[in-house]
Amino acid sequence: MNTALSWIKAYVPDLDITAQEYTDAMTLTGTKVEGFERLDKNLEKIVVGQIMSIEKHPDADKLIVCQVNIGTEMIQIVTGAPNVKVGDKVPVVLDGGRVAGGHDGGPLPENGILIKKGKLRGIESAGMMCSIEELGSDRSMYPDAPESGIYLLPEDTEIGADAVAVLGMRDTVFEYEITSNRVDCYSVIGIAREAAATFGKEFKPPVVTETGNGEDIRDYLKVTVEDTKLCKRYCARMVKNIRLAPSPQWMQRRLAASGIRPINNIVDITNYIMEEYGQPMHAFDYDLLAGHEIIVKCAKDGDTFQTLDGQVRELDHTVLMINDGEKEVGIAGIMGGENSKITDDVKSMVFECATFDGTNIRLSAKKIGLRTDASGKYEKGLDPNTAFEAVNRACQLVEELGAGEVVGGMIDVYPVKAVESRVRFEPERINALLGTELSADTMLGYLKKIGLSYDEAAGEIVAPTWRQDIHCMADVAEEVARFYGYDKIGTTLPTGEATTGKLSYKLRVEEKARETAEFCGFSQAMTYSFESPKVFDRLLLPADDVLRKTVEISNPLGEDFSIMRTLPLNGMLMSLATNYNRRNKDVRLYELANVYLPKSLPLTELPDERMQFVLGMYGEGDFYTMKGVLEEFFETVGMKKRPHYEPEAKKAFLHPGRQALVSYDGAEIGYLGEVHPDVLDTYKIGTKAYVAVLDMPALIPLTTFDRKYTGIARYPAVTRDLSMVVPKNILVGQIEDMIAQRGGKLLEECTLFDIYEGAQIMAGYKSVAYSITLRAKDHTLEEKEVAAVMNKILNGLKGMGIELRG
């Protein structure tokens, strides 16, 4: 909301502050000023001059030489403007002065344009006469300005006066951010009330006087409200013998400062009321209302209606409409109809000033796709009691401006009266909530300034109907706090029972995942939780894969962001691809983020959100590097047993011969592998890439932060190397399983130290060598014990078709 300071000052006459002081103080009492703009910015040394004579320029056809009386002296000005004549009063910028813009009305330069005296085609010119564009505005805000040429001031303007003031530009426009609870502050009166309270000045709202001739509107018009839920109040007044004309300068200036173009006196009055009271109004041409009747009721499904902007709108039974005796004439609270709008031929009209249900207007505006200034005000939920005064104020302005003859009386359909809200006044509780020690009187003083009164007998604070946001003690406390000053409230720390600061167990495990990944050279990535359903094809997922069942967003930002991911790999592969495309070498990334697995579709309960620890890399390192990172992590979170790797993990997006399911203690916890070459092609990653995914909910129960000392071996170990010839199809994991099983308690470690396939080994076999370490906790091993264990191991291996190498 934008409003000129001069308009605020009209209701708070004693206000005398700088723009910055106003901004700071209003913001601290809760009416946030977003910024301000001085209308006289870069307008310097501009006075009212009168053209006393005009002569042709001797050397230029298009220039004229004017003698201009600026009050103190006569100066000579050369101009090319076509529209001036002797006797005109014009704004004149003097030597060394400044204007805001060029005559063509382009963007305004930051520091304006400096004007100096000089010669035009050899003739002295001591200044410049200004167009409205040079003064930083345009014809939409000053409709009386000529299409091109110098802005002409009214004949009665005083010569030598400050032209900027005459033009109403000695003003500052403030932009406010009004919060949705303060409907009353979407109006000049509301802001002025806050300003008066903020600066401790008297608030003098407009005094609305009685208006109207001796007639009664009821003799002209009948109003029926069929839907009193959606139309809480309908006030109508009438004006006849309308004399359309431009509205006066003061009204035009106030509207223009609010960003509203002046049109004519009647339109301007309705807009003026909308700004002043925050109450939208509508004017119907009385002679176009069939049956001289107004009926407020909802449209019928399938109705269409042409609004006054010429567009045809589709309606349904939820949209509230204004009808005359035969047809629809306006969409309530949003826009009037083409069929009843005021034209230049209007003789009589009806002012509508109504209170419609905010939610209904908001939904209708959305449905129709038409949000107007009026609907914007209505949807906040207006106070029905404002309508009465606002329409009377409009009629007062009609009379003041001589825009027509106001018919006496008002039709006011207002079946259920809005009531003031009452809240128990509990100063102790207010102090307890705020941490203050204010007296009851001090509090009441603050409340009174903004119109909240105290009913001493009932012990209640009474909030007027325009403060629909005051319901409970906390609401009253906020009003007290605002005017006592948030900055004056002390700063303390909560006392009371101590609580333990900590991370949840899940977050502790995730923290370890981060530490390990980063230790291993992986940097943390973050990717979006939603993606395209096309991802599943990119990842080669079978058509019937359960992961294709997704949580779908009903109003996504487009297909690319339309489903919640069930697989965490797309984001990772996209990130690797971005890096690859930018020629970054040796990239290692990890992410900790959820996948969202629906429990049933359509969704009736929240999906299963599963935290995934995802790693991805290309460049240096291979499958076993990735496997090493996983094992590094397992160890860090207390998973000390040997994880199990099952080849053929059935992951379509991984290389079929280079993938493994990872399980631990019998539980499946994730997978890793080399990305399938087709997938690499799709993502445009031109090198081998490896990924690993750990399902944290499956893994977390297997972790522990408990550590136990098991003693450092005091007796010597015995190491035996085993060099074997192994059928190629046997995995070393199977050999290790056998060694572990047969080695029993004495087996301390078995380490693969060589694996070889090739020339010296017969086809179908590979050479594998292990170093086996045996140790007893309580004695030095004897040779025969060692031999016994080694024999058990060898026998086991033999059973698998493995032979010792000669």
Next chain:
Amino acid sequence: MREQLEKIKAEALARIEASDALEKLNDIRVAYLGKKGELTSVLKSMKNVAPEERPKVGQMVNEAREQIEAKLEETRQSLARRAREEQMKREVIDVTLPAKKSHKGHSHPNAIALDEVERIFIGMGYEVVEGPEVEYDEYNFEKLNIPKGHPARDEQDTFYINDSILLRSQTSPVQARTMETRKPPIRIIAPGRVFRSDEVDATHSPSFHQIEGLVIDKNITFADLKGTLAEFAKELFGEETRVKFRPHHFPFTEPSAEVDVSCFKCGGKGCRFCKGSGWIEILGCGMVHPHVLEMCGIDPNEYTGFAFGVGLERIALLKYEIDDMRLLYENDIRFLKQF
């Protein structure tokens, strides 16, 4: 005999003096003091000495031995020192050659900022908790005093799954969930992803992070809220940081405030980060609305509390001077390595 001893001693000492390597010293030791050494052979020839002379000669031999050994040791030490010095001279390196780093990965700037926030609040006794990202309308809105049709729903462009399930538009639903499941005293922060229907640009992302804070106990005041957030701001942005509370409106707190901190880049003088104002808006907060307490099963007559919500990206962007939000979700390694 005496002359012979003197001669041996002088000869030995001279040879030691002339030695230029540790190995030579050992040869000398063997030659004079070894089992077959010259001094040993003098001792062996004692039988030819008159018995009354023997103690005297023995003493002379011992003296000679001691002198030789002392000289040997002294020379050994000086030779060893010289050898070490020469070794070190040979081993001089160019310390300006490149370091051999183990290539540790880097945390995401969001995560670093979150770590800092968590550290501060854990220190003040807050537990870090989480809530679902796909959430019921009931928790995201209704229990926070934002019933259907409330204008505040329009201010947050929410992604809906269906009428009752949505992508949470704020971390505030964790407030409601926490109050329902825990008994006061409650002190929690709840970081997490939130979603709003904003097109991607330099300052917007449809997915970002918030950190919610909630304290519920007896006698919690607005002054406690101010004190807590002032502490937080000082810890996060530096001891000199000042805090400004401006009245604001949130449906689930009353009174509510927006909080500005004095610009930590310019100290409040005005710069491009604070757009010349000297202040930077960082969070919204307020006293938990009594109606919200009631809806979540906490007696507003017995307990009060405060809540706050911070935008994590906002802090990360400001603190690390990142000028485009899109960088946070691109995961270019050259970006991540800077943190």
